[in-house]
Amino acid sequence: MQAAAFLVYLYLSGRAARQRWRPVKASLRILAEQTGLSKSAVQSALATLHFRQLVKTSREHRTAVPAHRVLRHWQSNRWRRPSAN
Numbered sequence: 592m593q594a595a596a597f598l599v600y601l602y603l604s605g606r607a608a609r610q611r612w613r614p615v616k617a618s619l620r621i622l623a624e625q626t627g628l629s630k631s632a633v634q635s636a637l638a639t640l641h642f643r644q645l646v647k648t649s650r651e652h653r654t655a656v657p658a659h660r661v662l663r664h665w666q667s668n669r670w671r672r673p674s675a676n
Contacts, residue, residue: 592643593635595626595628595635595636596635596637596639596640596643598626598628599626599628599633599636599637602625602626603617603622603646603659607659607661612661612663614649614659614660615660615661616656616657617656617657617659618656618657619633637659644662645661645662646659646660646662647660648660
C-alpha cells in the first residue's frame with residue numbers, strides 16, 4: 592500500500608473511532624489539509640483504499656460532502672473463530 596493511502600486510512604479510522612465508527616464526512620480539501628498531502632495524492636490514496644475495500648465512500652447527492660466509511664473486515668462475524676465451549 593502506498594504511504595499516502597496508509598496516512599489517509601489512519602486519519603479516517605481515527606476520526607471514525609472517535610465518532611463510534613460512523614462515516615466520516617470530509618472533502619478532498621479537508622483530507623488534504625489534515626494529512627498534509629496534495630488533493631491529487633488524497634484522490635489516488637482513496638482510489639487505492641476503495642480498490643482494497645478498506646474504505647467505502649458515498650454521497651447523499653452529487654454536490655454533497657462525501658461520507659467515508661472505514662471497513663473493518665476483521666471485525667465481521669464470518670471471520671471470527673468459533674468459541675470453544
